[in-house]
Amino acid sequence: MKNPPRFFHLFALWLRQHPEFGAFAGTVIVFIGFSFTATRFLTADSMASILTVAAELGIVSAGITFLMISGEFDLSVGSVLGVAAMIFAMTSKAGWPHLAGWVLALLASAGIGLLNGIIVTRTRIPSFITTLGAMMFWRGILLAVTGGFPISYFPREMPLMFFALNGRFAGQFRTSAIWFLGIMLLLNLVLVRTRYGNAVYATGGNREAARVLGVATDKVKLLNFVISAVLAGLAGCIQFSRFLSVDPMRGLGLELEAIAAAVIGGTLLTGGAGNLIGTLFGVLLVGMVRSGLVQAGAPAYWYQAFVGLIVVVAVIVNTNLRRWALK
Amino acid sequence: MSGRGPLVKMVNISKSFGTVQALKDVDFEVGYQEVMGLVGDNGAGKSTLIKILTGVFPPDTGEIYFEGRRVDIRSPKEARDLGIETVYQDLALIPLMSISRNFFLGREPVVRMGPLRFLDKRRMDLTVREVLSEIGIKVRSPDEPVAVLSGGERQSVAIGRAVHFGAKLLILDEPTSALSVRETHKVLDYILEAKERGLSIIFITHNIYHVYSVADRFTILEHGHKVAEFRKDEVSAEEIIEIIRSGYREPEA
Numbered sequence: 001m002k003n004p005p006r007f008f009h010l011f012a013l014w015l016r017q018h019p020e021f022g023a024f025a026g027t028v029i030v031f032i033g034f035s036f037t038a039t040r041f042l043t044a045d046s047m048a049s050i051l052t053v054a055a056e057l058g059i060v061s062a063g064i065t066f067l068m069i070s071g072e073f074d075l076s077v078g079s080v081l082g083v084a085a086m087i088f089a090m091t092s093k094a095g096w097p098h099l100a101g102w103v104l105a106l107l108a109s110a111g112i113g114l115l116n117g118i119i120v121t122r123t124r125i126p127s128f129i130t131t132l133g134a135m136m137f138w139r140g141i142l143l144a145v146t147g148g149f150p151i152s153y154f155p156r157e158m159p160l161m162f163f164a165l166n167g168r169f170a171g172q173f174r175t176s177a178i179w180f181l182g183i184m185l186l187l188n189l190v191l192v193r194t195r196y197g198n199a200v201y202a203t204g205g206n207r208e209a210a211r212v213l214g215v216a217t218d219k220v221k222l223l224n225f226v227i228s229a230v231l232a233g234l235a236g237c238i239q240f241s242r243f244l245s246v247d248p249m250r251g252l253g254l255e256l257e258a259i260a261a262a263v264i265g266g267t268l269l270t271g272g273a274g275n276l277i278g279t280l281f282g283v284l285l286v287g288m289v290r291s292g293l294v295q296a297g298a299p300a301y302w303y304q305a306f307v308g309l310i311v312v313v314a315v316i317v318n319t320n321l322r323r324w325a326l327k
Numbered sequence: 328m329s330g331r332g333p334l335v336k337m338v339n340i341s342k343s344f345g346t347v348q349a350l351k352d353v354d355f356e357v358g359y360q361e362v363m364g365l366v367g368d369n370g371a372g373k374s375t376l377i378k379i380l381t382g383v384f385p386p387d388t389g390e391i392y393f394e395g396r397r398v399d400i401r402s403p404k405e406a407r408d409l410g411i412e413t414v415y416q417d418l419a420l421i422p423l424m425s426i427s428r429n430f431f432l433g434r435e436p437v438v439r440m441g442p443l444r445f446l447d448k449r450r451m452d453l454t455v456r457e458v459l460s461e462i463g464i465k466v467r468s469p470d471e472p473v474a475v476l477s478g479g480e481r482q483s484v485a486i487g488r489a490v491h492f493g494a495k496l497l498i499l500d501e502p503t504s505a506l507s508v509r510e511t512h513k514v515l516d517y518i519l520e521a522k523e524r525g526l527s528i529i530f531i532t533h534n535i536y537h538v539y540s541v542a543d544r545f546t547i548l549e550h551g552h553k554v555a556e557f558r559k560d561e562v563s564a565e566e567i568i569e570i571i572r573s574g575y576r577e578p579e580a
Binding site for chain 2: 013016017193194195197198199201202205206208209210211212213214215268272273326
């Protein structure tokens with residue numbers, strides 16, 4: 001083709017600024033697929049259950065996306081989620097005001113994130129290693145403190161705080177979906193429309209160049225580690241409000257699912273590119289697969305395999321789309 | 328120009344790293360609206376001198392004067408605040424980010440909404456469009472990633488950025504090293520245009536022919552010493568190359 005049709009040219013230009021397109025297309029395709037194969041997929045209850053799964057994963061993934069764009073990883077979010085849920089559970093059980101327990105859980109999460117950030121920025125040890133250590137350390141602490149037993153808390157009536165975090169409304173829909181969408185939109189606004197967002201992209205795009213241009217790259221990374229941990233902690237509290245019980249293995253493996261959702265959404269593993277709209281679709285895709293497979297009659301075990309497949313296919317598609325768009 | 332002295336004057340600058348003497352008693356001056364070619368072989372001390380001037384590290388001894396005033400430059404940001412802008416060859420722009428985000432990185436204009444401050448996208452895009460058309464770069468939109476620009480276009484955008492933000496002294500580190508012949512000419516033209524607009528320029532390079540075509544004066548460093556300084560009419564490009572190649576010998580008296 002000597003002259004590619006104008007439409008393709010315009011599409012390529014549009015695509016350069018929209019890495020989330022792959023995840024969006026994938027979401028649409030999977031949605032249509034399940035509409036035909038899974039009975040009851042197109043019901044309000046089914047949408048609500050997808051959103052419930054997507055919301056808890058999505059809040060974690062939002063923080064991870066922010067951090068990944070600035071060029072770092074956080075493998076400890078699953079453990080942080082567990083720690084925060086445990087603190088929220090224990091304080092509730094001990095009769096603390098729920099708000100106080102919630103705040104303490106978030107503060108503890110922030111502390112863990114800060115520690116991760118300090119270690120990474122001071123020692124220049126890759127965050128993969130630092131947070132791998134943190135993941136194992138905090139999981140171990142959780143197991144040691146609880147002796148491996150779950151903690152449950154069954155109040156006589158639903159506390160207001162629990163309703164705010166993850167209560168039901170309009171049938172099977174939950175307030176967690178509002179947290180999820182609110183956080184996604186807020187963080188995306190910060191990323192795309194503020195000076196801080198610009199600094200986040202620059203830090204991950206080329207740390208040295210950003211530094212000589214006056215961006216405080218270490219501060220950006222530190223803050224993003226805190227954001228990532230606090231959001232994981234929030235997801236832990238939200239999840240506890242749903243189950244009213246937490247075991248010390250809560251959140252195990254979640255870190256990889258959260259990274260998977262971000263990567264499906266077009267966030268680069270190497271940093272410098274991505275956005276939260278992509279992660280939003282990535283998370284919805286994962287949530288749909290989880291609910292849809294079960295509804296389509298597939299054994300729940302297939303879920304992992306299917307998500308694994310989607311991650312690889314999504315990255316191949318995203319990479320090729322990006323190359324094509326830049327030509 | 329002679330009436331008001333030089334824009335930058337570095338006096339008696341020495342710097343060592345451990346046992347390595349990177350610079351020894353170097354004097355260096357750049358006049359107003361002057362293009363200074365800073366040349367010398369690898370390890371001559373060119374980048375050490377520039378890093379001292381841009382606040383990356385302090386000199387062991389020596390003084391720096393900017394616009395006639397004694398200054399201590401303690402960080403790249405302080406250098407920038409004085410009006411010293413540096414364009415590094417690999418670090419000029421961030422390829423994954425859009426042109427307009429790159430252009431304003433660290434100095435983004437904002438609009439206030441109550442306590443919140445958002446990027447003034449419209450002003451950013453408008454400015455970048457203007458600058459790009461002045462340089463003669465055609466892109467569909469300032470939101471295009473820098474990755475779509477050629478090497479020469481990237482250098483030109485980085486120079487345009489320095490001019491836009493009111494730099495007085497522009498330091499270019501190997502601006503033509505990875506460019507095609509045609510692109511090199513464009514960038515050299517653009518350097519002269521920046522000079523026309525009143526900027527002083529330090530041009531660091533290995534390519535004597537590139538710098539010879541635009542520079543007014545040359546400073547040659549060798550093993551941390553300043554071995555020669557010439558006005559353009561005192562020396563040919565071949566002579567400069569010969570000095571760098573064989574080392575400078577004092578003319579016999």
